[in-house]
Amino acid sequence: MRGPVDRIAAFVEDLVRNRRPCRFKASPEEMDALGAAAxxxxxRPGADLPSADFIARLGRQLRSQMEPPPxxxxxxxRALLRTAGLAAAAGVAGAVIDRTIVSQxxxxxxxxxxxxxxxxxxxxxxxxxxxQSVRFSSGPVEGVVVNxxxxxxxxxxxxxxxxxxxxxxxxxxxLRCPCHPTVFSVTxxxxxYSLATPPANLPALQxxxxxxQIEVLVV
Amino acid sequence: MLEGATYADWETIYNDNVxxxxxxxxxxxxxxxxxxxxxxxxxxxxxxxxxxxxPVMQVTAYINAAIRSVLADHWRRHYGAxxxxxxxxxxGPRYDLPSVDESGRAGRILALLPDRSRAILELRFLRGCSxxxxxxxxxxxxxxxxxxxxxxxxxxxxxxxxMLS
Numbered sequence: 001m002r003g004p005v006d007r008i009a010a011f012v013e014d015l016v017r018n019r020r021p022c023r024f025k026a027s028p029e030e031m032d033a034l035g036a037a038a039x040x041x042x043x044r045p046g047a048d049l050p051s052a053d054f055i056a057r058l059g060r061q062l063r064s065q066m067e068p069p070p071x072x073x074x075x076x077x078r079a080l081l082r083t084a085g086l087a088a089a090a091g092v093a094g095a096v097i098d099r100t101i102v103s104q105x106x107x108x109x110x111x112x113x114x115x116x117x118x119x120x121x122x123x124x125x126x127x128x129x130x131x132q133s134v135r136f137s138s139g140p141v142e143g144v145v146v147n148x149x150x151x152x153x154x155x156x157x158x159x160x161x162x163x164x165x166x167x168x169x170x171x172x173x174x175l176r177c178p179c180h181p182t183v184f185s186v187t188x189x190x191x192x193y194s195l196a197t198p199p200a201n202l203p204a205l206q207x208x209x210x211x212x213q214i215e216v217l218v219v
Numbered sequence: 220m221l222e223g224a225t226y227a228d229w230e231t232i233y234n235d236n237v238x239x240x241x242x243x244x245x246x247x248x249x250x251x252x253x254x255x256x257x258x259x260x261x262x263x264x265x266x267x268x269x270x271x272x273x274p275v276m277q278v279t280a281y282i283n284a285a286i287r288s289v290l291a292d293h294w295r296r297h298y299g300a301x302x303x304x305x306x307x308x309x310x311g312p313r314y315d316l317p318s319v320d321e322s323g324r325a326g327r328i329l330a331l332l333p334d335r336s337r338a339i340l341e342l343r344f345l346r347g348c349s350x351x352x353x354x355x356x357x358x359x360x361x362x363x364x365x366x367x368x369x370x371x372x373x374x375x376x377x378x379x380x381x382m383l384s
Binding site: 004005006008009012013014015016018019020021023024025026029030031032033034035036037038039040041042043044047048049050051054055058059061062063065066 | 229230233237238241242245246247248249250251252253254255258259262263266267294297298299300323324325326328329340343344345347349350365366368369372373375376377379380
């Protein structure tokens, strides 16, 4: 039988590993220690931020509870974008955990080239150093520019599954969909998904550098 | 949000409150699985009971009451607590601050602890060291590191209570 020191140590170990902690009947003194441990666990940088995946998932659950959809009516793009916007607003893209990982061979990547496009500056080159990626929104185009150290690339940041706006997890070099646990690399390759069929890679956008500005060809 | 403002729909309520509710709950449970479950419970229980439009302050108070109730129930069910001490109203505003802020409550608690106590808690919670790694860093056995950690948490709880009083 474990004593208080071991019980609290096991509880702390679970918190440090961000796992659901062991349950036990705690004495008042142990309750104090558990409370202090929880508060300290929340002080770790970024630990207490909800993941974008969770915010989107709970939003969907509440929507089905509060607004039962009429039969045969698909979820609207607007609703999906609202959820994406909410998750983006929370600024928590870095906290998403990949869940169902399904590997697939890298597919082809299309390039979006508007017929009558114009070049529009979306970021300063100085703000996208080698190895970095930056999310941009330019009129109807949502995308990410990436500096791979040799060239500047741009890809669409709209999920190829249902059109949700993707969240940039810059630290992990990933784009994550807030609507379903789908993950793309910042260069647009599908990394993981939990859908019946794999969504297409993200289309590339044409990008160039002019006068220190990264420009993307948009409609 | 302006004084006198109202919430007209549940999505705005969710939008405005989900991060605050999660962070507040996380500070009381310290782990993601429980924080996600309890945050869900707060919204699933409270949103259907709100009659809209409602004043923002009234909705916030209702959600805070739901947080208090859900947390109390959590500690009672899983740890046998008779009555969880969760004062949401008095501590709510600090969740608008970044958790990494050195002037935050956890930082102030750590600053008031003896050196060894502060060191073990920083190693475990802020640097994510295992008990073995923390023991090695402090030059003690893993068994002694557990005892040091235990005493440090009790001291931290005491300091935290003094700061509230």
